Amino acid sequence: MQIRRRWLVALAALLAVAGLLWLARVRILAAAGAFLVDSDPEQRVDLIFLLNGDLDTRPAAAAALWRQGLGPRIAIARSESSRAVQMGLVPNVTDLALEMLQREGVPRVVIDEIPFPGGVTSTRDEALALRAWLRQHPVRSLLIVTNAIHTRRARWIFARELRGSDIRIAFFAVPDRRYSVERWWDNEHGFLGVYNEYLKLVYYRLRY
Numbered sequence: 001m002q003i004r005r006r007w008l009v010a011l012a013a014l015l016a017v018a019g020l021l022w023l024a025r026v027r028i029l030a031a032a033g034a035f036l037v038d039s040d041p042e043q044r045v046d047l048i049f050l051l052n053g054d055l056d057t058r059p060a061a062a063a064a065l066w067r068q069g070l071g072p073r074i075a076i077a078r079s080e081s082s083r084a085v086q087m088g089l090v091p092n093v094t095d096l097a098l099e100m101l102q103r104e105g106v107p108r109v110v111i112d113e114i115p116f117p118g119g120v121t122s123t124r125d126e127a128l129a130l131r132a133w134l135r136q137h138p139v140r141s142l143l144i145v146t147n148a149i150h151t152r153r154a155r156w157i158f159a160r161e162l163r164g165s166d167i168r169i170a171f172f173a174v175p176d177r178r179y180s181v182e183r184w185w186d187n188e189h190g191f192l193g194v195y196n197e198y199l200k201l202v203y204y205r206l207r208y
Contacts, residue, residue: 029184029185030182030183032194032198033149033181033182033184033190033194034181034182035152036148036149036150036151036152036153036181036194036197036198036201037148037149037151037152037173037181038151038152038155038171038173039148039151039171039172039173040170040171040172042065042068042070042172043070043141043143043170044069044070044071044141045070045071045139045141045142045143045168045170046071046072046073046139046140046141046142047071047072047073047074047075047139047141047142047143048062048065048066048070048071048073048074048075048142048143048145049074049075049076049130049142049143049144049145050062050074050075050076050097050101050145051076051123051126051144051145051146051150051154052076052077052079052093052094052097052120052126053093053146053147054147054174054176055093055096055097055100056177057147057174057175057176057177058097058145058146058147058174059097059100059101059104060100060104061145061172061174062074062101062106062145063100063101063104063105063106064104065143065145065172066106066110067104067105067106070143071143072110073110073111073112074101074106074110074111074112075111075112075113075114075130075133076094076097076098076111076112076113076114077094077113077114077115077116077120077125077126077129077130078092078094078113078114078115078116078119078120078129079092079093079094079119079120079121080118080119080120080121081119092119094113094119098111098113112133112137114129114130114133115129115133116128116129116132123150123153123154123157123204124157124161124204124208127157127158127160127161127162128161130142130158130161130162131161131162134162134165134167139167140166140167140168141167141168141169141170142167142168142169142170143170143171143172144158144169144170144171144172145171145172145174146171146172146173146174147173147174147176147193148173148174148175148176148181149176149181149184149193149194149197150197151171151173152201153197153200153201153204154171155169155171156201156204156205157204157208160208176189176190176193178190179193
């Protein structure tokens, strides 16, 4: 009888916790998305560094920052060429970003393309490419442009790879046009984006 009573109390407590979590689910999910965003106010810097990817938003955001006078130059690391690129079927993602920047009004002469052996394949590669390039092209401040949910992981890896330098690093969080970070679970792109970003965040912490 006593054991049964304990089980009933434990079950009631579990159901109460589950009910509270259900009632607070929107706040919990919104907080999970907000945690991934780690950006800074817009500020003037020596160099705007555009991360490869999301051609739908990132190049336009970097170009807008340049037009606002927040940085005199834009740099981007050369991406790896896939087999389709090597076969001439599609352009390299970096070439597309360069073309989009120019169509957004950024002169090619103020865009620096940073080389990397084999091309960059990850955010860490981009940090390594930038670190090597900065040895010959020193700056005092950087504004790194990437998607909003990517900023926390990117900040961690760039701070790690550029540690020991006196460079001031800021991040500009580019909103995704397909979903809102505040309601990421309402959209397939948002769900997959947040899910994958948490996996990558854990991987980066364990791997690097």
